Amino acid sequence: xxxxxxxxxxxxxxxxxxxxxxxxxxxxxxxxxxxxxxxxxxxxxxxxxxxxxxxxxxxxxxxxxxxxxxxxxxxxxxxxxxxxxxxxxxxxxxxxxxxxxxxxxxxxxxxxxxxxxxxxxxxxxxxxxxxxxxxxxxxxxxxxxxxxx
Numbered sequence: 825x826x827x828x829x830x831x832x833x834x835x836x837x838x839x840x841x842x843x844x845x846x847x848x849x850x851x852x853x854x855x856x857x858x859x860x861x862x863x864x865x866x867x868x869x870x871x872x873x874x875x876x877x878x879x880x881x882x883x884x885x886x887x888x889x890x891x892x893x894x895x896x897x898x899x900x901x902x903x904x905x906x907x908x909x910x911x912x913x914x915x916x917x918x919x920x921x922x923x924x925x926x927x928x929x930x931x932x933x934x935x936x937x938x939x940x941x942x943x944x945x946x947x948x949x950x951x952x953x954x955x956x957x958x959x960x961x962x963x964x965x966x967x968x969x970x971x972x973x
Contacts (some may be wrong), residue, residue, distance in 0.1 A: 851915035909937025
């Protein structure tokens with residue numbers, strides 16, 4: 825894999841067959857997704873326009889998706905009806921790590937949030953990923969809590 829062959833772009837409908845779901849399985853629990861379910865979710869997210877963007881890194885030599893991440897925009901009443909970008913689901917294929925692809929994903933998502941008028945971008949990460957996000961310009965702040973259903 826050569827870094828120059830890696831293109832960062834928005835998710836496309838054909839990316840399922842390029843290994844998008846298998847890549848997400850390296851991040852967290854992600855069962856098999858049927859073509860029908862993928863197409864329905866893709867269309868649902870497409871209708872969100874710039875308020876929910878999934879980017880991918882495609883290795884143009886192998887035609888495989890080797891990185892991804894998403895950002896969604898929260899519209900608030902605070903800060904003069906401001907907007908906050910939330911980065912989620914950043915993962916780089918284990919075979920492509922070390923090529924600065926994660927940084928490129930985060931930069932793509934952060935720039936998108938800036939472009940649509942967000943006053944900040946936030947994310948949650950595990951303790952072992954803190955140094956990576958600090959290299960991307962993020963700072964530790966507050967404490968995350970979760971309640972799963």
